[in-house]
Amino acid sequence: MTQLKSLRGMVDLLPDALQRWQAVEAAAREHFRRSGFGEIRTPLLENTDLFCRGIGEATDVVGKEMYTFQDRGERSCTLRPEGTASVVRAALEHGLLSQGPQRLWYCGSMFRYERPQAGRQRQFHQIGVEWLGASSPRSDVEVIALAWDLLDRLGVGGLELELNSLGSIEDRQAYRSALVGWFQERRDALDDDSRSRLESNPLRILDSKNPDTQDLLESAPRLIDALGSDSRERFDSVQHGLHDLGIPFRLNPRLVRGLDYYGHTAFEITSDQLGAQATVCGGGRYNGLVEQLGGPSTPAIGWALGLERLMLVLESAASKDSSGPAARLTEVPVPTAYLVNRGDSAERAALVLARQLRRAGLSVQLDDSGASFSKQFKRADRCGAKQALVIGDDEIKNGIVRIKVLQQQASESTFSLGDINLIVDHLKAS
Numbered sequence: 001m002t003q004l005k006s007l008r009g010m011v012d013l014l015p016d017a018l019q020r021w022q023a024v025e026a027a028a029r030e031h032f033r034r035s036g037f038g039e040i041r042t043p044l045l046e047n048t049d050l051f052c053r054g055i056g057e058a059t060d061v062v063g064k065e066m067y068t069f070q071d072r073g074e075r076s077c078t079l080r081p082e083g084t085a086s087v088v089r090a091a092l093e094h095g096l097l098s099q100g101p102q103r104l105w106y107c108g109s110m111f112r113y114e115r116p117q118a119g120r121q122r123q124f125h126q127i128g129v130e131w132l133g134a135s136s137p138r139s140d141v142e143v144i145a146l147a148w149d150l151l152d153r154l155g156v157g158g159l160e161l162e163l164n165s166l167g168s169i170e171d172r173q174a175y176r177s178a179l180v181g182w183f184q185e186r187r188d189a190l191d192d193d194s195r196s197r198l199e200s201n202p203l204r205i206l207d208s209k210n211p212d213t214q215d216l217l218e219s220a221p222r223l224i225d226a227l228g229s230d231s232r233e234r235f236d237s238v239q240h241g242l243h244d245l246g247i248p249f250r251l252n253p254r255l256v257r258g259l260d261y262y263g264h265t266a267f268e269i270t271s272d273q274l275g276a277q278a279t280v281c282g283g284g285r286y287n288g289l290v291e292q293l294g295g296p297s298t299p300a301i302g303w304a305l306g307l308e309r310l311m312l313v314l315e316s317a318a319s320k321d322s323s324g325p326a327a328r329l330t331e332v333p334v335p336t337a338y339l340v341n342r343g344d345s346a347e348r349a350a351l352v353l354a355r356q357l358r359r360a361g362l363s364v365q366l367d368d369s370g371a372s373f374s375k376q377f378k379r380a381d382r383c384g385a386k387q388a389l390v391i392g393d394d395e396i397k398n399g400i401v402r403i404k405v406l407q408q409q410a411s412e413s414t415f416s417l418g419d420i421n422l423i424v425d426h427l428k429a430s
């Protein structure tokens with residue numbers, strides 16, 4: 001029979017890799033707790049309308065990448081391709097916004113039908129934050145710092161923060177007509193993709209990956225020059241705030257982000273370790289989205305960080321500095337003790353002892369092979385445990401367990417099997 005495989009672009013995460021994932025998630029959880037952000041979990045499946053209205057029909061995500069299907073009740077459902085629209089929907093559905101601004105974070109799977117390659121999957125994971133009800137330039141700075149400092153805390157180096165302002169709706173409308181006019185005159189020089197975007201979503205041409213289009217863009221009108229004075233002042237304040245925090249950034253007038261709902265601050269954090277999929281984290285301000293989804297006019301800002309790309313960057317950081325914070329994230333925790341046991345009665349007693357020790361908070365690996373003592377001791381050495389607990393027929397006869405410090409021939413203590421507290425104290429002390 002042919003063996004079944006996972007779907008293309010859908011990846012299993014195995015215990016060794018999950019060591020690092022869990023460490024990253026724990027660091028993120030603590031980071032958000034300190035910053036006053038609360039976790040939110042929303043369903044993986046939503047009404048297709050949510051994303052069409054929230055993200056925009058003309059975007060790649062909605063136009064080409066969504067997993068959409070009819071359920072058995074003939075409703076059109078979509079596996080979430082991103083988190084923001086769902087978080088806003090949930091905040092509105094549960095009246096959270098009437099309680100004041102909401103600082104929320106999430107972590108979970110997203111689904112996009114893309115061409116899989118390193119750092120690009122069809123099911124992938126994001127950690128993200130959404131701050132609903134925050135309008136000041138200071139909140140933009142705080143949110144960017146939240147992403148920057150999380151990456152710093154994890155020991156990720158070689159990052160660059162790219163920053164742009166997309167201005168107000170009016171700024172963008174004026175710029176859009178100027179840009180379309182400019183491109184119309186150079187229509188023949190555009191690639192097919194960009195030409196079709198000229199009607200549907202002209203700003204997206206700015207982040208075309210086509211080298212000829214990129215050359216052409218060198219002389220295109222710039223959004224930054226089309227900003228009105230309020231937008232410009234706002235952008236200046238954000239930049240000053242980042243300076244105050246010592247967070248370096250580079251202005252990138254072509255950074256427009258893929259989703260329609262962004263305005264004013266847009267940013268990405270890229271890594272020089274990732275090749276083509278260089279963006280680890282992307283975000284910005286989306287003041288129009290809450291209203292677009294049927295809520296009261298509410299300013300908001302957020303970002304999402306791709307965990308697969310973060311893991312790639314962490315791997316490379318760990319290989320460069322084997323004792324740095326990134327490497328420490330992959331240290332596999334070793335059990336406190338390895339329980340070597342052989343013989344019917346000893347095996348039964350070992351199961352009881354392992355359970356008592358685990359209940360007392362110790363991590364104990366129980367050998368269930370029934371193999372010779374020497375084989376079991378080899379395994380004990382290999383798993384890295386510092387101590388071995390030994391129960392065989394002799395020990396059972398005397399009602400004892402021996403505790404050996406591994407890799408030290410002489411060091412051995414003996415305890416009565418009933419003195420569980422003494423055994424726990426001994427194991428904890430050494």
Ligand code: ATP
Pocket residue numbers: 082112114119120121122123124125126257258277279280281282283304305306307308309
């Ligand atoms: P890209 O330009 O690389 O397609 P994007 O602009 O579509 O990224 P966002 O929607 O801003 O990405 O998502 C935020 C982050 O989520 C990205 O910076 C990236 O780290 C991650 N991400 C997005 N799509 C994928 C994917 N298909 N596989 C893995 N990670 C992804």
Ligand code: MG
Pocket residue numbers: 258
């Ligand atoms: Mg994309």
